[in-house]
Structure formats: structure tokens, C-alpha cells
Amino acid sequence: MKIAVLPGDGIGTEIVAQALSVLQALGLPFEFEHAAVGGAAYEAHGHPLPEATLKLAQQADAVLFGAVGDWKYDRLERHLRPEQAILGLRKHLGLFANFRPAICYPQLVDSSSLKPELVAGLDILIIRELTGDIYFGQPRGRRSAPDGPFAGSEEAFDTMRYSRPEIERIAHVAFKAARQRNNKVTSVDKANVLETFQFWKDVVSAVHAQYPDVALEHMYVDNAAMQLVKRPKAFDVIVTGNMFGDILSDEASMLTGSIGMLPSASLNEHGQGLYEPSHGSAPDIAGQGVANPLATILSAAMMLRFSLGQPEAAARIEAAVKTVLEQGLRTPDIMAPGCTRVGTAQMGAAVRAAL
Amino acid sequence: MKIAVLPGDGIGTEIVAQALSVLQALGLPFEFEHAAVGGAAYEAHGHPLPEATLKLAQQADAVLFGAVGDWKYDRLERHLRPEQAILGLRKHLGLFANFRPAICYPQLVDSSSLKPELVAGLDILIIRELTGDIYFGQPRGRRSAPDGPFAGSEEAFDTMRYSRPEIERIAHVAFKAARQRNNKVTSVDKANVLETFQFWKDVVSAVHAQYPDVALEHMYVDNAAMQLVKRPKAFDVIVTGNMFGDILSDEASMLTGSIGMLPSASLNEHGQGLYEPSHGSAPDIAGQGVANPLATILSAAMMLRFSLGQPEAAARIEAAVKTVLEQGLRTPDIMAPGCTRVGTAQMGAAVRAAL
Numbered sequence: 001m002k003i004a005v006l007p008g009d010g011i012g013t014e015i016v017a018q019a020l021s022v023l024q025a026l027g028l029p030f031e032f033e034h035a036a037v038g039g040a041a042y043e044a045h046g047h048p049l050p051e052a053t054l055k056l057a058q059q060a061d062a063v064l065f066g067a068v069g070d071w072k073y074d075r076l077e078r079h080l081r082p083e084q085a086i087l088g089l090r091k092h093l094g095l096f097a098n099f100r101p102a103i104c105y106p107q108l109v110d111s112s113s114l115k116p117e118l119v120a121g122l123d124i125l126i127i128r129e130l131t132g133d134i135y136f137g138q139p140r141g142r143r144s145a146p147d148g149p150f151a152g153s154e155e156a157f158d159t160m161r162y163s164r165p166e167i168e169r170i171a172h173v174a175f176k177a178a179r180q181r182n183n184k185v186t187s188v189d190k191a192n193v194l195e196t197f198q199f200w201k202d203v204v205s206a207v208h209a210q211y212p213d214v215a216l217e218h219m220y221v222d223n224a225a226m227q228l229v230k231r232p233k234a235f236d237v238i239v240t241g242n243m244f245g246d247i248l249s250d251e252a253s254m255l256t257g258s259i260g261m262l263p264s265a266s267l268n269e270h271g272q273g274l275y276e277p278s279h280g281s282a283p284d285i286a287g288q289g290v291a292n293p294l295a296t297i298l299s300a301a302m303m304l305r306f307s308l309g310q311p312e313a314a315a316r317i318e319a320a321v322k323t324v325l326e327q328g329l330r331t332p333d334i335m336a337p338g339c340t341r342v343g344t345a346q347m348g349a350a351v352r353a354a355l
Numbered sequence: 356m357k358i359a360v361l362p363g364d365g366i367g368t369e370i371v372a373q374a375l376s377v378l379q380a381l382g383l384p385f386e387f388e389h390a391a392v393g394g395a396a397y398e399a400h401g402h403p404l405p406e407a408t409l410k411l412a413q414q415a416d417a418v419l420f421g422a423v424g425d426w427k428y429d430r431l432e433r434h435l436r437p438e439q440a441i442l443g444l445r446k447h448l449g450l451f452a453n454f455r456p457a458i459c460y461p462q463l464v465d466s467s468s469l470k471p472e473l474v475a476g477l478d479i480l481i482i483r484e485l486t487g488d489i490y491f492g493q494p495r496g497r498r499s500a501p502d503g504p505f506a507g508s509e510e511a512f513d514t515m516r517y518s519r520p521e522i523e524r525i526a527h528v529a530f531k532a533a534r535q536r537n538n539k540v541t542s543v544d545k546a547n548v549l550e551t552f553q554f555w556k557d558v559v560s561a562v563h564a565q566y567p568d569v570a571l572e573h574m575y576v577d578n579a580a581m582q583l584v585k586r587p588k589a590f591d592v593i594v595t596g597n598m599f600g601d602i603l604s605d606e607a608s609m610l611t612g613s614i615g616m617l618p619s620a621s622l623n624e625h626g627q628g629l630y631e632p633s634h635g636s637a638p639d640i641a642g643q644g645v646a647n648p649l650a651t652i653l654s655a656a657m658m659l660r661f662s663l664g665q666p667e668a669a670a671r672i673e674a675a676v677k678t679v680l681e682q683g684l685r686t687p688d689i690m691a692p693g694c695t696r697v698g699t700a701q702m703g704a705a706v707r708a709a710l
């Protein structure tokens with residue numbers, strides 16, 4: 001089981017170190033290979049996604065990813081900025097299916113911005129298409145406006161695109177995932193305005209014919225952004241495009257109050273995957289030993305389950321995380337009255353002890 | 356002062372009737388002209404935005420709009436669906452500046468999904484560009500994919516576009532609005548992924564040079580969707596494009612817990628405007644006399660202030676709304692223990708009495 005380890009920037013190094021120590025404690029035959037990515041890779045090799053890093057990721061069974069980005073790279077040309085690494089990995093590995101659970105842990109209900117009764121027991125799975133849409137659509141660029149009311153003015157443009165096979169495969173992923181859960185899929189679109197998402201809605205509906213046991217509802221993205229706030233527990237699986245998924249998955253994870261706890265997985269058609277916490281590189285607290293490593297540790301558990309065929313090991317990690325929460329251990333981001341404040345390394349050690 | 360009155364569908368008729376009765380009670384020389392719009396216009400004239408309705412709107416000083424849409428029109432071809440009326444009005448009247456306040460009324464703090472301390476005193480203004488972006492960008496349609504990994508497959512596409520003058524004029528609107536408030540603008544983009552929004556960010560920054568007294572911050576849209584949940588009171592004015600504004604303004608208004616209270620204004624370069632509640636046509640409660648008319652009544656107040664040069668009359672209406680809330684009158688959507696439940700007409704009558 002070959003795992004590419006890409007810690008990246010900010011708190012990335014610290015949280016990935018803890019996830020690795022937890023994996024190592026399982027006593028399984030993992031082969032870890034480290035590589036630079038993001039700003040760290042730019043500093044060392046002049047590019048956020050060096051050729052060697054990409055090759056390693058392609059050859060590994062799975063990628064364990066920390067986080068990338070720092071304000072200090074804001075002035076670089078776009079193609080050199082840290083986030084290009086993550087876009088490049090998604091594209092070159094074909095990681096079209098992004099799984100982002102938004103779970104509210106019973107012990108952490110009070111850290112949510114939402115009233116406890118709205119989030120207690122919350123368990124949503126957002127499935128975001130990750131290699132299409134306006135993220136990668138060509139053509140794009142700057143030019144003199146060729147037509148329209150501002151013809152002749154300087155303008156910038158991008159192209160939103162989705163083809164039938166791209167929508168079909170992510171729809172299958174969503175319906176299959178719903179079968180393992182509560183058999184409900186909400187497909188989020190903007191069919192009332194966009195051609196792309198009228199097509200999305202049509203194709204998802206057509207695929208649905210093969211899953212008569214799963215309930216399908218269609219919802220406009222603006223309404224979805226509202227319903228997530230109003231009645232988040234009414235959702236089970238949400239499936240949507242790359243752009244809307246970017247926005248809604250972040251909104252949903254923040255609702256739980258514990259984004260520092262939420263893992264994510266990005267899979268391709270061969271089951272290869274990239275696993276990373278849902279949160280970012282948090283340069284403001286990097287190097288202080290206070291970052292919450294649990295999202296990365298839980299991402300490692302997802303990796304064991306989805307890419308490495310080790311569901312029992314995944315379950316052991318998940319149970320250990322539950323145990324440390326029950327023990328009242330908390331990093332600062334989820335600290336609550338009566339609990340014990342711990343740092344990154346202590347939290348990792350506690351999870352290992354609880355395995 | 357000529358006002359085009361377009362009640363539309365669902366609860367539109369009921370709520371607009373109350374707003375009109377409040378306007379009439381002011382004793383000012385208004386000239387109201389009614390016209391059909393949305394599904395109602397489709398039923399009566401075969402089109403959601405009949406020529407006569409558009410002409411009336413163009414000639415009026417302001418448009419008072421109810422709401423459009425009903426599930427029963429879902430199967431119509433896109434260009435006949437109710438929401439095309441609102442898109443057509445925006446485009447033909449050039450209503451590029453959409454003002455959507457998200458205010459949490461002190462008396463309604465408890466109806467928010469968010470914890471009271473997070474929303475008490477909340478007062479954000481979202482300024483959404485309303486005539487550009489992917490909403491109107493050409494080309495768009497369905498075709499066989501001309502290139503990319505799915506070349507030859509059926510696909511749908513849309514074009515996101517913004518020209519320099521479009522971004523400049525909305526940026527000026529935002530900075531000017533901030534000067535009337537707390538002197539802070541958050542420009543929301545996705546410059547790390549989209550050419551359009553890198554340009555947006557550059558142009559907003561350039562316009563900012565003319566407003567050194569206003570603080571400008573840039574924020575990615577995914578982060579904005581999170582920060583609205585986490586620390587909504589940190590915002591003052593948010594300015595963004597049509598698509599992101601659609602999502603974020605709905606999210607923000609739902610945070611307040613009283614979307615039934617929130618007005619909106621959409622203005623063009625000549626100060627002409629369309630005024631409508633932030634909520635939709637709510638076909639599920641239409642005709643029952645229970646809809647909250649306050650958002651529409653407050654939209655009428657915005658109309659007096661922004662398009663009709665009647666700030667005192669606007670203030671009278673706003674004060675009257677405050678009074679009825681203090682009297683404990685509540686429509687079902689904002690009902691709370693100890694308050695008095697009233698219907699649409701009773702609420703309208705109470706506002707008139709309080710004028």
C-alpha cells in the first residue's frame with residue numbers, strides 16, 4: 001500500500017505528521033513517500049506541483065494531503081500560486097468525485113453557530129464534481145469584448161461546461177452513496193438561469209431511473225444555501241457541480257462548528273484518491289502546535305476505507321477519535337467549558353493511545 | 356410619481372395589496388398602474404413579461420414588484436417560465452445594482468437559526484451586480500463538445516463575462532454605500548480560479564483608490580459563505596457578481612431568521628428602480644392570507660427613498676414597521692411565544708395605523 005504524503009504549507013506539516021503517526025500505529029504494511037507541494041514546493045523547486053510530486057501521486061495508491069496556501073504567495077502569477085497544485089492534482093489524477101461529509105459530533109454541538117436543536121445529529125454528505133465546470137472550462141482569458149452592451153471594452157471571461165458523461169458518472173456516485181445512507185439525493189442546480197445546469201438537471205434525472213429506490217429532489221443553488229441554514233438535517237446526500245459545490249460544502253462544514261474535524265476524499269474512476277482535511281492551511285496558527293489534527297486523521301481513515309480496502313482499520317481510527325472526544329480532549333478551535341485543552345501532538349498521541 | 360405595480364404570482368398579490376394600502380395612506384400624489392407579470396401574465400397573455408408590462412415599467416419612475424413563480428410552470432419551456440420576467444426586467448431596464456440588506460431586527464433575534472449573540476444587531480448590505488456575469492453572458496447553449504477530455508460528447512455551456520465598466524460602476528455604488536454606513540467593503544471573488552474574478556478583483560482595487568476613506572477587503576466566495584455563518588457581524592457592505600450574489604444574499608437573508616422582513620432594490624443608472632421583497636412567491640401559502648407583507652412594505656419605503664425622493668415618507672413607513680413589531684404583532688413566519696399572531700391584512704392595517 002503505497003501512500004504519497006504531501007504535507008504542503010501552513011499547518012499542513014503538523015497535522016499530516018499526526019495522521020502518519022496514527023497510521024503507523026496500526027501496524028499495517030504501508031509504504032510512505034513524501035513530496036513537496038504548494039508554496040513549500042514553489043520555494044524548493046520553483047513550482048507548486050513539481051513533476052516529481054505529480055509522478056509520485058500518480059503512482060501511489062492514495063495521496064495524503066495536508067493543506068496549501070499562504071498570504072505571502074498572493075502576489076505570484078496565478079500559475080505559480082499554491083492552489084494550482086491542488087487543481088493540477090485533481091485534473092491530472094482525474095479526481096472527479098469529491099466527498100465532503102458535514103457531520104456535527106454530539107460532543108461538539110455547542111461550537112456550532114447554529115442553535116443546538118438544528119445541528120444535533122447532523123450528518124450530510126456533499127458530493128461535489130471536481131474536474132469539470134467553470135474551474136477547467138476553456139476558453140477563458142482577457143480580451144476586448146466581442147459583443148454585448150460593452151462591446152470593445154476590456155473584459156475577462158470563463159466558460160462553464162458539463163458534458164453528459166461527466167454528469168452521469170458523478171450522478172451514479174451520488175445515488176450509490178445514498179444507498180449506503182438514507183436513500184435521498186438533492187441535486188443542486190441553477191436550471192432557471194444556466195444552460196449548463198438545465199442539462200445537469202436533465203441528466204441527473206435520467207440516471208435516477210436506474211435508482212428507483214433512491215429519492216431525488218432538485219433544488220436551486222440559492223435555495224440550497226438557505227436551506228442549509230434553515231433546516232440542514234433535511235438533507236442526506238447533496239450532489240452538485242464544481243463551483244456550487246465549492247461554496248455549499250464550505251458553508252455546510254462551517255455550520256457544524258467543527259470544520260477542524262471534517263475530512264474529505266477526492267476519487268477517480270480507479271478508486272485512487274486524494275485525502276485531505278476540509279479546512280485550509282491556516283497560516284495564522286502555523287508552527288504553534290495548536291492546529292486540530294483530527295480532520296487529517298479522519299481523512300486517513302477515509303483513505304483506508306475508499307482506496308486501500310481496509311475498512312476495519314478505518315473503523316478503529318474513527319472509534320479512537322470518538323474516544324478522545326469523549327475523554328474531553330479539545331484543541332483550541334473546538335474548546336468548550338469543562339474540557340481539557342490540548343495541542344496538535346497531544347491530540348495525535350491521544351488518538352494513538354485510544355486505537 | 357408614477358409607479359408600475361406588478362404583483363405577480365403566489366403571495367405576490369396579497370403582499371403588494373398591503374404595500375399599496377400603506378403607500379396610499381401617506382397622502383402623496385402617486386399614480387399607480389397595474390400590469391401582469393410572471394405566471395399570471397403567461398396565463399393571461401401567453402408571456403411572462405408582456406410587451407405592455409415592460410413598456411409600463413420603462414415609463415414609470417419605479418416598479419413595485421411582488422414575486423413570481425409556481426411549480427405548475429416548471430414544465431414550460433424556459434423562455435416562458437415566470438422567472439424570465441424578472442430577468443427580462445433587469446436586462447431591459449438596466450437594473451445593474453441590486454441592494455439586499457440583511458438585517459436582524461432586535462425583536463426577531465430568536466427566529467434566526469443562529470445563536471442570538473451572533474446575529475443581534477446584524478446589519479449587512481449586500482450589493483449584487485445584476486445585469487452581467489454568467490446570467491446573461493453569450494454564447495451559451497448545447498452542442499457537441501468541441502475539445503477537452505469529453506470531445507464529441509453532448510454538452511451544455513454558459514459564458515461568465517465581466518467588462519471593466521460593468522465592474523467599475525458597481526464598485527462605485529458599493530464604496531458610496533459604505534460611506535453612508537461603516538466605511539467597509541468586502542469584495543467577494545474567486546480570483547484563485549476564475550479569470551473573470553481575477554479581473555473583478557483588479558478593477559475593484561483600482562476603483563478603491565478613489566475612496567481612501569473606505570476599507571476594502573477581498574474574500575473568496577467559499578470563504579465568504581463560511582464567514583457569513585461564523586461571524587456575520589464582521590461584514591458591512593459586501594459587493595459581488597451576479598451569480599455569487601444570488602447565493603450569498605440568500606444565505607445572508609436566511610441567517611437573519613426573518614427573510615419575510617427583508618426588502619430589496621434594483622437600480623439603474625438613472626435612479627429608476629424595481630423594488631421587491633427578498634423572499635419568493637411561496638405558492639404553498641398563497642391565498643391563505645398568512646403571508647408576511649412587511650418585506651414588501653419596506654421595499655415600498657426603499658422606493659420612496661431611492662427613486663422617488665421622499666426620504667421622510669420612507670422613514671415614516673420604517674418607523675411604523677418598528678412600531679408594529681414592538682406591539683408584538685407577528686405573521687406566522689416570525690411568530691414567537693407571547694406575541695400576537697396576525698394575518699397579511701391585519702399586519703398591513705397595523706402598519707397604516709402606526710404611520
Ligand SMILES: CC(C)[C@H](C(=O)O)[C@@H](O)C(=O)O
Pocket residue numbers: 083086087246547548577
Ligand atoms: C484552493 C481552491 C482552488 C479550492 C477550490 O476552489 O476548489 C478550495 O477552495 C477547495 O474547495 O478545495
Ligand SMILES: CC(C)[C@H](C(=O)O)[C@@H](O)C(=O)O
Pocket residue numbers: 192193222438441442601
Ligand atoms: C428567479 C431567479 C432567476 C432569480 C435570480 O437567480 O436572480 C432569483 O433567485 C433572485 O435572486 O432574484
